[in-house]
Amino acid sequence: MKQYEAPVLFNRQVSERYWHIAIDTSMMHEAVEPGQFFHVRCADVDSPFLRRPLSVYQIHENTIEFLYLVKGKGTTEMTRIREGETLDVLGPLGKGFELYKQSETVLLVARGVGIATLAAVAQAAFIQGSRCVAVLSARTNEDLLAAEYLEDFGAEVHKVTEEDGTSDVGNVRDIIETDIMARHTIDSIYTCGSRRLSKLSQSISSTFGIPGEIALEEHMGCAMGACFACVCDIREADTLKSVRVCIDGPVFPLNKVVIE
Amino acid sequence: MIQYKNTEVKIGGLTLKNPVMPASGAFGAEMEQAIDFNKLGAIVPKSITKHPQPGNAKPRVCETNAGMINSIGIQSKGLDYYLEHTIPQFETYDSPLIASISAESVEEFAEMASVLGNHKSVSALELNISCPNLKGNGQAFGMDPEDTFALISKARKVTDRPLIAKLTPNVTDIQEIAIAAEAGGADGLNVANTLLAMSIDVETRKPRIGNVMGGLSGPAVKPVIVRMIYQVSQVSSLPIIGCGGIMNGKDAIEMIIAGASAVQVGTASFIQPTALTDILSEMQEYMEKHGIDDIHDLIGSIEI
Ligand SMILES: Cc1cc2nc3c(=O)[nH]c(=O)nc-3n(C[C@H](O)[C@H](O)[C@H](O)COP(=O)(O)O)c2cc1C
Numbered sequence: 001m002k003q004y005e006a007p008v009l010f011n012r013q014v015s016e017r018y019w020h021i022a023i024d025t026s027m028m029h030e031a032v033e034p035g036q037f038f039h040v041r042c043a044d045v046d047s048p049f050l051r052r053p054l055s056v057y058q059i060h061e062n063t064i065e066f067l068y069l070v071k072g073k074g075t076t077e078m079t080r081i082r083e084g085e086t087l088d089v090l091g092p093l094g095k096g097f098e099l100y101k102q103s104e105t106v107l108l109v110a111r112g113v114g115i116a117t118l119a120a121v122a123q124a125a126f127i128q129g130s131r132c133v134a135v136l137s138a139r140t141n142e143d144l145l146a147a148e149y150l151e152d153f154g155a156e157v158h159k160v161t162e163e164d165g166t167s168d169v170g171n172v173r174d175i176i177e178t179d180i181m182a183r184h185t186i187d188s189i190y191t192c193g194s195r196r197l198s199k200l201s202q203s204i205s206s207t208f209g210i211p212g213e214i215a216l217e218e219h220m221g222c223a224m225g226a227c228f229a230c231v232c233d234i235r236e237a238d239t240l241k242s243v244r245v246c247i248d249g250p251v252f253p254l255n256k257v258v259i260e
Numbered sequence: 261m262i263q264y265k266n267t268e269v270k271i272g273g274l275t276l277k278n279p280v281m282p283a284s285g286a287f288g289a290e291m292e293q294a295i296d297f298n299k300l301g302a303i304v305p306k307s308i309t310k311h312p313q314p315g316n317a318k319p320r321v322c323e324t325n326a327g328m329i330n331s332i333g334i335q336s337k338g339l340d341y342y343l344e345h346t347i348p349q350f351e352t353y354d355s356p357l358i359a360s361i362s363a364e365s366v367e368e369f370a371e372m373a374s375v376l377g378n379h380k381s382v383s384a385l386e387l388n389i390s391c392p393n394l395k396g397n398g399q400a401f402g403m404d405p406e407d408t409f410a411l412i413s414k415a416r417k418v419t420d421r422p423l424i425a426k427l428t429p430n431v432t433d434i435q436e437i438a439i440a441a442e443a444g445g446a447d448g449l450n451v452a453n454t455l456l457a458m459s460i461d462v463e464t465r466k467p468r469i470g471n472v473m474g475g476l477s478g479p480a481v482k483p484v485i486v487r488m489i490y491q492v493s494q495v496s497s498l499p500i501i502g503c504g505g506i507m508n509g510k511d512a513i514e515m516i517i518a519g520a521s522a523v524q525v526g527t528a529s530f531i532q533p534t535a536l537t538d539i540l541s542e543m544q545e546y547m548e549k550h551g552i553d554d555i556h557d558l559i560g561s562i563e564i
Contacts, residue, residue: 047326049323050328074323219318219321220321221320221321221328221330222286222529224291224293224294224533226287226288226290226291227321227332228306229319229320229321229330229332230320231315231335242315
């Protein structure tokens, strides 16, 4: 974990609620993994002042990109950052995804801003020669920003939205079990962004014996393991163990996480 | 270059090489990646309870104007774990280890004080008297002068190490509690823990903290804490540790001028992981700029 003042290459609105920011990371010597995050100072002011965890969306040689949902004060402040200014980031933090090397076909199940987190997985899967099938869920079609980016990596993308009335879990299960699984043998599952879809992913994982991972999104304080704000429970044998999402995660084995 | 200035302060028999230390609950081993622990006035790990306890419902933190509310609930692995893991983890540093204790009864406080207060690697105890007295009416020990006196005097009997009482600011009269703690045998007073607070999401009408209420910290609370340090210094001769809302060296100096001998820094480390050591150098710069050679010339130097 290191702190950087990273030059901002661009920061632009990409849909009604989402923004896309890119930073120059040429001064960073650590490798950044899909699923890892940076703890970002949204503005150098007293209010809002806590950092926000942003998981990496696109990882390139000398740049990192984030997709962020403008939700509260912090992310609203972030939209004011201009190209040429710097972004105060702490990271890379947390444990990222571990792609199963032998996976030929990877299933991604993501919702909302969680799509950005899994986009980084699609990129990594493409690089190792795995095929991706993705079910992306959002409120509106406009919010399904990363869909094209995933398609660029050869992913087969299924979109479901509230707007089209297609995002209910029953329908997503149908798409996965009767369409996707009829045509592909899924070797691993990755999910992020929704409790209901995480539970669905867990159920598919255990029903069909497919391993997988989940990236959790939690309110964080320090992101350094000190404050115990972002805990979750992990099932180990017959006992529950409390872990810190910021340093023990945010990626965990799919079936170990207790989803509240 | 900053010349050597005397920043050494004493709390009872304990000498701190400088007055800056972390606030309990806002400090952990992982922060070593950001700062050199040997530079800290002391090391103060998260409050420990006798038995393991799971902590509170989520969300456990939320941000408010210039502050944050937390209700972690002292998630703790218990005293045995603390003795086996936490102390060994921190005892290797040059900075003295101050163990923060939370308990549900006077007896439990005394029991833990006798274990930790006789441990070779523990230099002082901080008694978190802001936690609720479950044998009483559930209100915090530190809200009642008699409970405060009973707790501290009981702990006093079982250890010779310096005892710091961490007061709660959620009281009508902080002076009366400070007097009780001093009478009970405390060597120092930490002013103070978090301010009881609450925040509601007006869209969902739900509290923004799982436990409904929590403790406010960060810059928003600093003027309240400065006032309390000043008030406590009027009635007690004990060294005061100022805690609440310190974000930079000037904030720390303000508390020293109000009457504090040392400071603790919590929330600032979440924003700036190097906050503790940054604050120390900013304090030294202030002393340099104002030609102050000894921090004691600043303590309680408020001019009214
Ligand atoms: C996440 C968090 C956890 C805390 N846990 C404890 C604790 O276990 N024991 C304690 O005495 N104080 C605890 N505190 C209070 C701090 O030690 C400190 O008194 C308070 O945060 C005010 O200082 P600050 O404004 O510099 O953060 C906690 C504060 C925070 C933010």
